[in-house]
Amino acid sequence: MLKYTFDWSIVTSGKYFEWLVSGMKITLELSAVGIIGAFVLGLLIAVMKMSHFRPLRWIASAYLEFFRNTPLLIQIFFWYFGSYKVLPTVVNDWLNSTNFEFAAAAIALTIYTSAFIAEDIRSGILSIPREQMEAARSAGFSYLRSMQYIILPQAVRITVPPLVNQFLNLAKNSSLAMTIGVMELTYQARQVESYTFKGFEAFTAATVVYLVLSVSITAFMDQYNKRVLNPHRA
């Protein structure tokens, strides 16, 4: 016989429900900031890595190897416990006046994921025929403008499926932020469990939210790809 009695009411209403909702909001914020930041940064690193200017390529390569090949948790700890020791006082004061835990987690997630995104975008760029660049250059576009108007829009379309994977990873990886005290969803689920001993309900609720978040990201990107990026192929 099962001795455990389920009490789903704690996660559907009341104080604990509110904790979970506030955690969900922070998870959403962290994911949104991370996805946008990682995409923009990834784009930049990808273009740097393909630059004709060697030092830019070196910087991009070092960045990629460094951030792809170290654990995310270490990077989160580094930004949270390590970075402020070497930053100037002005920056630290400013960081402390904001939500430092959130900032450290957002920076770590953004940078970590941007390295993977950069490689995905770069392989997207490499798959665009060389002639497209020639066509753009012979119309009078500079290298960067050619990238902006002709190469990247095509590369990003090809990159959508791997990008979705990176976005999903980022959303799920945001749960690691609890380790430095960001009160996101996993953190709150833990809290609820500690106060109620209703671990099954608390983590089931958290699981459902992560699932809905991930499925929503996938569905959104799918629609975006179909309607905005490739309207003529729909």
Add this chain to the structure above:
Amino acid sequence: MIKFQGVHKWFKKLHVLNDINLHVKQGEVVVVCGPSGSGKSTLIRTINQLEPINEGALNVDGMDLHCKKTDLNKLRAEVGFVFQQFNLYPHLSVIDNITLAPTKIRKISKRDAQDQAMVLLERVGLAVKRDAYPTQLSGGQQQRVAIARALAMKPRIMLFDEPTSALDPEMIGEVLAVMQDLAKSGMTMMVVTHEMGFAREVADRVVFMDHGTVLEEAQPEEFFRNPQHDRAKQFLKQLLSPMH
């Protein structure tokens, strides 16, 4: 308009352009022909510096291309280039393909650019395709859009690199007709092609190349009736009756 003086180019050890001296005047239509690997595509690609030259002097529309200070983007905006494989931008509709460079480089308003693009599409007979995407067009249609796209920058020179070689035979005519129309309008043109009918009817001059060298330069009638060089005779013979 275009002046080659002692131009050389090497790909590693391969001497692809060997002492090219050529002068194309304003409004002139010059056809470049020759066997494959003769350097004719490379020659035409040096004019907008898709291929840099290694030695000699090349002046296009008053700009010295051998000089490092020349703004290549500015030069390229004045020189239209039409590729063998069309190279339309597949993510943009026909009208956007044509208006992209005029709006971003010439900075003309979107509305004006679209009006001009429609005039050009009218001219190449594809006004109804304004909202189509390149993949929805036939090869001949794509090439006509590519010509319209190049013309939208109001270039002073038009370069064509084997514009009909990738086309099915029944589509070659429609592209050549557009090019012929353009030649009549007084455009300075340099065309790499094997279409000898086009050369005969439209060209002011035919340049025959082999192994990176200009072997013969003559008026079309002269060239076809009485080619001087043995290699040219052989080439024409094969081109006109490929079975022998």
